[in-house]
Amino acid sequence: MSSIKTQHIICLLLFTLLAVSCGGSAEEGKDATDDFKPTYETSQPWVYWYWMYSTYSKEGITADLEAMKEAGIGGAFLMSIKGPATPPLTPQPTLQGSEAWWEMVHHAMKEADRLGLRLAMHACDGFAVAGGPWITPEKSMQKVVWTDTLIQGGAKVDVQLNQPESYEDYYRELAVFAFPVKAEWQQSSETLRPRVTNSFGDQSLEYLLDDADDQRFGTNDEAWIQYAFEKPFTCRSIRIKTSGNSYQAHRLKIAVSDDGEHFREVTRLTPPRHGWQDWDYDYTHSIPATTAKYFRFIYDKSGTEPGAEDLDAAKWKPSLKVKTIALSSRPTINQYEGKSGAVWRVSERADKEVLPSSECVPLDQLVDVSDQMDANGRLVWDAPDGEWKVMRFGYTSTGHTNYTGGGAKGLEVDKFNAEAVKFQFDQWFGEALRTAGPELAEKVLKIFHIDSWEAGSQNWSPVFREEFKKRRGYDMVSYLPVMAGVPLESAETSERLLYDLRRTISEVVMDNFFGTLQAEATKNDVKFSSENVAPTMVSDGMEHFKYIDYPSGEFWLNSPTHDKPNDMRDAISGGHIYGKQIIQAEAYTELRMDWDEYPGMLKALGDRNYALGINRFFYHVFVHNPWLDRKPGMTLDVIGLYFQRDQTWWKPGKAMVDYHQRVQYQLQKGHPVIDLAVFTGEDLPSRSVLPERLVPFLPGPAGKEKMAAEKARWANEDQPTRVIPKGVKHSANMADAADWTDPLRGYHYDSFNKDAFLTLAKVEDGKVVFGKGTSYSFLVFPGQRKMNPNARLMSVEVAEKLLQLVKEGATVLVGEEPRGTLGYQEDESRLAAVVQELWAGEQNASQQGGHPKTWQVGKGKVVQLPYQQATFEGIGLAPDVVAVDQNGKRNAGFAFAHRRSGTEDVYFLSNQQEETRRWDISFRVSGKRPVFYDAVLDREYPVSKWKEVDGRTVLPVQLPANGSLFVIFREDTAEKAVNEGDNWPTYSEVQPVSSPWEVAFDPDYRGPHAVLEMTTLEDWSSHANDSIKYYSGTAVYKTSFDWNKKDEGVFWLHLGEVANIASVKVNGKDCGIAWTFPYQVDISDALRNGQNELEIAVTNTWANRIIGDLKLPEAQRFTNTIADLERMEGREPLEAGLLGPVRILEQNK
Structure with a gap:
């Protein structure tokens, strides 16, 4: 044991030197290339630091930042939320954007610099998206609007056309069209x-x-x-x-x-x-x-x-x-509101059965009469015979604002207009840079951030007409009625026009908004971080990540209606295909705080998202508390996680932060190892493909149990509901991310989009590599699904690229062959020729012994979906990880991640269930010696038992409840098997610790003044004394025990049941913090012969004090917070304290 500790100390010293040598340049690490090396700084978690209700104080800011530093937080996303409350929380609110507010920001920057912390700032006041009072309607997000008027032709018409809607009198004309209509349409x-x-x-x-x-x-x-x-x-x-x-x-x-x-x-x-x-x-x-x-x-x-x-x-x-x-x-294009890009919706294309050509306006009968209308909307026109509809088109502001802001709230900037976007950047983030000054900004202000997209969509702008012409080669204004749902020429023509519209919207948002912001961030030497655009802005949900240094998703705690598994997969897949080394997650956001959250509760959820592909957390949320004497103080109303300096377990909670940093360090090494990449399709808007949506196409790897479960879930018989959290009733059959920790049973997959496919994909050694991003053994082109209802349409350029890659050696799994293109001016004959060449071998393809239908094209091969085999070994790829129990069966609740650098294969394993579990795990690695790394204990140790079987390394693993472990393959070896004992420690009980306990509660937290004597350990919430029953905070347990064992060994103090986190001292020496299973700490170095003094500081959550306070008159309450606590009324206090049994264990190996 002593040699392991010595080795660990040396590693820590080297690690510290590396972190110091990298200094402030850690954030400037390159993207996913071999010369990127994670550091302590790059792997530290960050926090969202919300400044609420225009209520701030310098002493509170300093206290916040000092608490972050103490907890091991690397930096903070400073974001101001909402204006003054009603009534204000302070006599003189500090409005965002005011001189006094920027002085507060400057103070924060100076204090961050003093403490060695870094800051990020958002694109505007609030957390969505980018706007402010300086954005006039002309510079705002805009939309097409129209009015229509029926006229009778056959004579000169003189009619006043109603102006379409306007926002704050902002309206600009586009065009006026007339077309004949049938009486039966009116x-x-x-x-x-x-x-x-x-x-x-x-x-x-x-x-x-x-x-x-x-x-x-x-x-x-x-x-x-x-x-x-x-x-x-x-x-x-x-x-x-x-x-x-x-x-x-x-x-x-x-x-x-x-x-x-x-x-x-x-x-x-x-x-x-x-x-x-x-x-x-x-x-x-x-x-x-x-x-x-x-x-x-x-x-x-x-x-x-x-x-x-x-x-x-x-x-x-x-x-x-x-x-x-x-x-x-009136004939109308089905769901034209979404198809016109006005709102994020996806639906099937209209067909001629519902919308026959006879009910569409022929293009040669669509008349542009714009020059017949004067500036006041008066139309004078010699209208041909018949009844005509005249449509007046223009554009105005959508009216969307950065509504979560306060003093700097205003219209959202036009996402299509690069100059307006630059202006927005300068007005807010630019002011932050000026406030800091060059020297302070260089040291502290490291990240520019775009958070939740909560500004709806837009489908026009003063620059959009020219952007469309440049990208599509024709003028969309000539076809404006289609945006109002008027079918032109045919259902197919109308849908093609609308597809080109959405495609252009997506491209312009990517290039003119995200591309412009990337250029501004780079010019100012800051990194660019962003969350998702879907499901709000009509676009490709992953393409913007090509411009982002730190793609970001979000996952929620105990909030299934608001959890974001698609956001997570968008960011992770987007980060992988575009070669980003660090992929972030807004972590543990919570719809309704129950004030019962603690580190042990959070571990499995965090580990699951690490296994998914995240490698840096920013905790949601650390709210600035301007008061030093109010606890819990300021909050994001009832939204959590409550992760800030006045959290009861803030100081011992550093153990969780340290764990996350260690995990993130390992998971920032090298590149992710992902086997499959699944095409999102070309229709827009689009997103990454969720695992439950893959089951129909990959039923074999998904497994029979999952197929049956999905069939029942989708049937949704009797529409069962559940309530999570309290007061939020919703469908019980929603797909839960927790059920999809290993969806393809040993294989990981990403999604890829059209942009990355066309610009980055190439074949190397039979794999498809995306630029400097991830390489994949197979590409999957699934058939029709919910988010791609028009899957049998494919552009010529995608089809040609697919054929090229297959000819060069790629393996692709495909559904039915495409039957047509998507856009208005695409060449159907070219597509048909490519499809013929790619699918020509299907008819003669062999299909024997349950193997999928497969045919050769050039150096590569095409495999027909659905894929029914349990693994992909039949087409050349064994699972990366196979984990089976002692009965040889796979279990639910196992998750893994795999990273590979030039020298290491790093596997992260997670037990997602709250019970100790054992597996035999087979890894797709050979010729390397495995070692274990336990990130909870920060210890690396050799694997005692392993063997190579058929080119794979097999070893048994036992993980505690919610446990995790790294298996790292680093050193080459010629050995084929090692058997030196179990791969996990076993323990023998040496003695119980059952002496009477002295328990001291904190009177400052309304605990009793007198020290409590406990002859047996008991639950605080069952105590007759309300100051104990409803206590929230830390209580220190003290006792002594005799130790007479002279043999050297490794000894652990096992605490039994703890509610909720405990730090241990033996003879005054810190022995660690027990924050997760198995709730034990190593006390070997602190023990001495004779009498030993034991001190266990146990901390529970805020819940009990809040529950107790709600029984008291308001003036007698200890807790003081702006959060609405009504949902806590009437609840019983939660189990709390050290419940034991406490035992000393000797490690047997």
Whole structure:
């Protein structure tokens, strides 16, 4: 044991020297190249440092930063949130952007410099996205708007065209178009006013005909709503306005009747995939032209999906909430609101069955009459015979603001306009640089950050017309009616135009917003960090990461409705394909704090996300507390995690921070080892592919159990709900990230997008390598799925690149062959030729013994999906990791990550369950000696038992509850087997520690003044004394024991059950902190013969004190926080204290 400790001390000294030598340049490490070496600084966790409600103090800022330094935090993302509360929390609030506010920022920078901390700042006040009071409507995010007017032709028309909507009188013209319309297209429920009834028979629902009426119809029970017309009415489209989230309103079943008694079902509406910020636009559903007198909209819950990030409204308890159901005879492009880029939605393309060409406006009949309208909107035009619709198009601001800000709140900047983006950068981050001055900024202000995209989407800008022409080669203005849902020429033509629109929107956001910000960050010598654009801004959800130094996702604690598994995979896959070395995560965000959070609770969740591919956390959230005498003090209202200086366990919690730093150091080494890359598809918006969406295409690697579970989950019978956290009821069948820790049973996968595929992918030694990013053994092109409903469409350039890579030696797994292109001016014949060459061998491909249908193309091969075999060994690749229990079975709750550098293969293993578990683990490594590294204890030690079998290294591993371990293959060896004992320590009990205990609570935290004597350990929450029962804080247990064992050895103090974290001293010497299973510390070096003094400081959470305070009059309470504590009322106090049994154990090996 002594030799291991000596080695560890030497390693620590070398590690410290490395960190010191790197100094402030650590953040300037290069991207994923062989010369990147992680350091202590690059691997330290950071925090979100929120400054709330314009309430700050210099002494609070200093105290915050000193607490961060003490805890081992590397830096802070300084972000100001909201303006003054009502009433203000301080007599003189400090408004963001004011001179006094920037003085506070300067103080923070000076203190950070003094303490050796680094800071990041956001793009604006608040955390979403980039805006401020300096952004005028002209510089803001913008959208296309229009009005339409019916005119009768055959003579000169002189008519005033209504101006489309404007924001703060900002409106600019685009064009005016006229086209002939049929009389049968002009009817609607708004003009015909049908009688509206429902299955309950006790309500008048005529208000559903009028947008202006604020009433709504709502029910939790199955029901129907009926529109009865006086004469038969032909319906071609239905517009629905909901009240809040109502997934059910967009999946109504439609039945019609001619007599009101005999109904026939026509269709069921299909909701598009959509995100959480979905309220900017209504939904328009196109249906086959249907003529009837009675239209019945039937709400039934059968077939209800369980909800997801891309079907947000379906997460909640099924209910129908609707404000408007508007029927129209006008042909309309299905879900044009999303297809026009106005809002983040994904839906299938319209087809000629629903939208025949006869109901589309021929392009040769679309007349541009812009020059016939004067500046005041008066149209004078010699209109040809017939009835014409005149549409006046313009653009205005979307009105979105950086609404989470305060004193510097204003409009969101135009994401298409590079000059406006530069202006925004200068107004906020530029001011931060000027406030610091060059010398201080260089040392402290290291990261420029974009956080949550909460500003909706945009589909126009003063620069967009020229951007579109430059990128697509034609003028989108010539086809503007398609953006208003008017079908032009055919369903196919309309969809192609709209695809080109969305593609251009995505490209311009990438280049002119993110690309511009990258250039500004680089010019100012700071790194660029960003979270996700999806599911809010219409774009490729991963492409912006090519401009980002630190791609960032987010994961949530105990908040399944708000957890972001797709955000995580977007950032991780985006980081991998674009070669980023550090991939961050906003860690442990919590929808509702229960004040019961502690490090041991957090470990498995953090480890799961490390296994996914994250290698740096920034904890959410450290809120600036301006008061030194109020605890818990300032918070982000009820949102957590409460991770700040007044947390009860802040000081011992450093053990968790140290653990995270050590894990992150290991996981920043080299490159990730990922076996498969899955194509996201070309439709837009797009995201990375979630593991549950892969099951239909890779059922074999997913496994029979997972297939059966997914079938039941998707069936969602009876729509079960659950409540997590308290008060938040939602679908129980949502996919939980915890169920997908090893989705392909030993293989990891990434997603890749069109941009990286075209610009970076190449074949090296049979693998597909993405530039300086990750290499993959296989590419997977799955078929149709929820987020890619048009999967059988492929651009010529993607098809040609795919063929090229296969010919050069790539292996690809494919679904059905493409049947067409996506854009308006693509060459179908070129696609057909490529497809023919790539799929030509399918008919003659062999398929024997359950092997997939496979055929050769050039040096590579094509494999037909779905892939049914349990592993990919049949096509040349064994699993990276196989973990089986003592019965040879795989279990749930195992997670792993694999990194490879020039000298090491680093495997991270995680037990995701709260019980000790043992596996035999086989690694796809040979010829290297394995060692273990325990990041909790910061100890490396040899593997006692291992062997090589068929080119793999096999070794047994035992992990404690929620335990983790690194297996590192570093030294070459010719040995094929080693058997020197078990790979985990075993223990023998030497003696219990059962003497009476003296327990001292802290009177400053309302604990009793007198020292408590305990003859047996007991739960504080069961004590008769309220000052103990409701105590929150640290209590120090003291006792003594005799030690007479003279043999050298390794001895551990096992604490048994602890609620919630404990630090141990023996004879005055610190022996460590027990914060996670198995809750034991090494006391070998502190023991002495004879009497030994034992001191255990145990800290619980804030929950008990808050629960107790809520029983007291407000003036008598100890806790003081701005958070609403109502949800804690009536709860019983939680188990707390040292519960034992406490024992001394001797390690047997």
